[in-house]
Amino acid sequence: MSAPAYYQPSGRFTVSGVLLLVILGTAAAVPLAFVYVYAIWYIPFIYINLFVTLGFGLLLGYALKTLTKSGKLRSPALVGWLSFALALWAWYLQWCVYLTLLFGAGETESLGSRASFTHTTFEADVFLGTLLNPPLVLGMLPRLADEGTWSIFGVTISGIFLYLVWLAELLILVLLTWNMPRSQAEVPFSELADEWAEKITLPQPATPFADAAATKLALETADWNHLQPHTEPDGTAHFGRLHFFRAPSDPDCCFLSLENVAIETDNKGKASEKTTDVLEYLRVPPRVCQELSTRFGAVPA
Structure with a gap:
């Protein structure tokens, strides 16, 4: 494969x-x-x-x-x-x-x-x-x-x-x-459908990608179980985030980007996000795209 x-x-x-x-x-x-x-x-x-x-x-x-x-x-x-x-x-x-x-x-x-x-x-x-x-x-x-x-x-x-x-x-x-x-x-574009892929940010945070190189290697070898929902309570300061880029008229056009997110608070108590790219525009099979969308598509109550 x-x-x-x-x-x-x-x-x-x-x-x-x-x-x-x-x-x-x-x-x-x-x-x-x-x-x-x-x-x-x-x-x-x-x-x-x-x-x-x-x-x-x-x-x-x-x-x-x-x-x-x-x-x-x-x-x-x-x-x-x-x-x-x-x-x-x-x-x-x-x-x-x-x-x-x-x-x-x-x-x-x-x-x-x-x-x-x-x-x-x-x-x-x-x-x-x-x-x-x-x-x-x-x-x-x-x-x-x-x-x-x-x-x-x-x-x-x-x-x-x-x-x-x-x-x-x-x-x-x-x-x-x-x-x-x-x-x-540089954003993914479907040549078949002649349209740009739309960015979709999945709402459920992922476990932080502590080792970016290991995460990239795992996904490049189709180890999709490497991506898991974050199990820490809400309000955690560190987590991962998934973005899909999908062309509406081309199911085969599906690309994944990952980033680490850190919530930082300044001396006035104001919180802000600091993001670090882990992976960008990795092609994902349509079936896996749907599975990951389901896995990270909802935030637990």
């Missing part, structure tokens, strides 16, 4: 799917870039900028992930490169918006001893001229780095430190925008 195989993306895609990702992804970056820059410009609290940048990357990444799913793109490499290009487009676009506001900047209004913002006007023709002139945009960056664009506690941030801040913002944007759609392209 051959060992179960792991899912491997087919690498298939359609021209219409690629165009959907590129055209709508390019368009989606426009309003997000505007919202991002205006938030950075008008919110006077510098330490919030990190969360604004994370929001920019997450929203754009989610949009590209949705387009990857809609376009049925099963090539992680292709999706990754296209998403990387779109992330750079979004990065360039936000600089164009920022420079437009900078060119229209007026008086600076103080909001106390530690915060202020600068009034500005947005001119569409200035924005379009900036957008169509990459040398101008890139040439402005060294000037801005020398002069500084913001200050904290009365100290203007400039030079190498400002470059590092810009680099961190770029990396956040690129990594989030690249990772989310690429991960979608």
